[in-house]
Amino acid sequence: MKLIIINGPCGVGKSTLAARLHNEMPLSFLLDIDAQSKFISHYREYREERWEMYLAISSAIIDTCLKLGRDVIVEKMIYDPVVIDNFINIGKIYNADIREIIIWASKDVVMNRAEERGYRDESLLTREKCEDFWEKINSIKGSRTDAILIDADRDEDQVFKDLINSVK
Numbered sequence: 001m002k003l004i005i006i007n008g009p010c011g012v013g014k015s016t017l018a019a020r021l022h023n024e025m026p027l028s029f030l031l032d033i034d035a036q037s038k039f040i041s042h043y044r045e046y047r048e049e050r051w052e053m054y055l056a057i058s059s060a061i062i063d064t065c066l067k068l069g070r071d072v073i074v075e076k077m078i079y080d081p082v083v084i085d086n087f088i089n090i091g092k093i094y095n096a097d098i099r100e101i102i103i104w105a106s107k108d109v110v111m112n113r114a115e116e117r118g119y120r121d122e123s124l125l126t127r128e129k130c131e132d133f134w135e136k137i138n139s140i141k142g143s144r145t146d147a148i149l150i151d152a153d154r155d156e157d158q159v160f161k162d163l164i165n166s167v168k
Helices: 014-024 033-039 047-067 081-093 107-117 127-141 156-167
Strands: 002-007 029-032 072-075 097-104 148-151
Touching (some): 002 014, 014 029, 029 033, 033 047, 097 156
């Protein structure tokens, strides 16, 4: 069984690539941590509590799936190494094949993709936050020595091919 952590800045293609990978892995669990927000009432007002709930729920899902011998794909922009290491440690308990992957693109590419998507009035994501998140991921990527860095400044199919090859 595998634990695949797909990380990277916003707008780099994590969700798209994770969904494609999930489709290639029968009975895998795709853990989109941000999607859990809709299940937490008033999540905008309780940021710290929300994050605490995200981590506990995500850890429990990873633990349960691996306990059952199933693959888990985690898709989230994570710039706190402690969070990543927590997920990796759960994988180690079950002797999972762990792959930490950082999907990476230049700041210009990321910002252009975010601009193309647009920023919704209700969204928590702003241009400033997108730029800040790129900087945060950039600052940790060098310290994640076991992470596989995949360049997303290319065609999506080629990036996906690299992703598939990195999780074999």
